[in-house]
Amino acid sequence: MLHPKIRALTEKIRDKELRKKVVELLENPVFEVGGKAYSGLPLNIAPAGLSHHHCYPGGYIEHIISATNLALALCNSVEKVYHGKVNRDLIVAGMLLHDIFKPVTYTVNENGSYGTTGLADYMDHLSIIISELVRRSFPLELIHVVSAHHGEYGPIRPHTIEALICHLADLMDSRLNGEVLNAAAYLIRKAVGEELPGLTSKEAFEIIHSKAAEGWDGVAKTVEKIKKKRAARKT
Numbered sequence: 001m002l003h004p005k006i007r008a009l010t011e012k013i014r015d016k017e018l019r020k021k022v023v024e025l026l027e028n029p030v031f032e033v034g035g036k037a038y039s040g041l042p043l044n045i046a047p048a049g050l051s052h053h054h055c056y057p058g059g060y061i062e063h064i065i066s067a068t069n070l071a072l073a074l075c076n077s078v079e080k081v082y083h084g085k086v087n088r089d090l091i092v093a094g095m096l097l098h099d100i101f102k103p104v105t106y107t108v109n110e111n112g113s114y115g116t117t118g119l120a121d122y123m124d125h126l127s128i129i130i131s132e133l134v135r136r137s138f139p140l141e142l143i144h145v146v147s148a149h150h151g152e153y154g155p156i157r158p159h160t161i162e163a164l165i166c167h168l169a170d171l172m173d174s175r176l177n178g179e180v181l182n183a184a185a186y187l188i189r190k191a192v193g194e195e196l197p198g199l200t201s202k203e204a205f206e207i208i209h210s211k212a213a214e215g216w217d218g219v220a221k222t223v224e225k226i227k228k229k230r231a232a233r234k235t
């Protein structure tokens, strides 16, 4: 089942044929090679990173929604402030698909932590999505947007405004999330001298808010609150 917020974003794609192709891939993100089909953690519960950002259940969906929103905000700036032109279909489709094969490379270890699948030893999420976009005859402009989303660290730098916007939005969202998780982990260590593994963005923002509102005591109280909530969820 496609997440309702992801479905709503697909409806922003005006080109019917492109929208159909995007939805088909989103609904069935399976990668086949040598007659073997690879499917990973379901998109709705997968993380979008193993350690630096969005590394908790649901992180993948949060990243896609947030990065797409940021990309659309950049489109507004380009169009309304700089009087430039942007193809929003490429932006939305690019953001929705850019990391779709990350979950195929992730697995859950016995202790609940995330690890990588056998496929990940041979291919990374970017190579997988590019080969799949080519195989499914997606437009070249969209293939470029997705290939360039890692910017200077990827196989090609952004050469179109749509590719640049998607790269920046992706980077911005990963940094925003990663910095907040790091800051919260630091505050927790300083306040109570221990770690809270698997911190979600919601918990991290609560910790940061509690420090601003009530100082170190606030952080300690919030850590206790989070632990109780987690324990209640397990029972």
Ligand SMILES: [Fe+2]
Binding pocket: 098, 099, 125, 126, 149, 150
């Ligand atoms: Fe990526």
Ligand SMILES: [Fe+2]
Binding pocket: 063, 067, 098, 099, 170
């Ligand atoms: Fe991403």
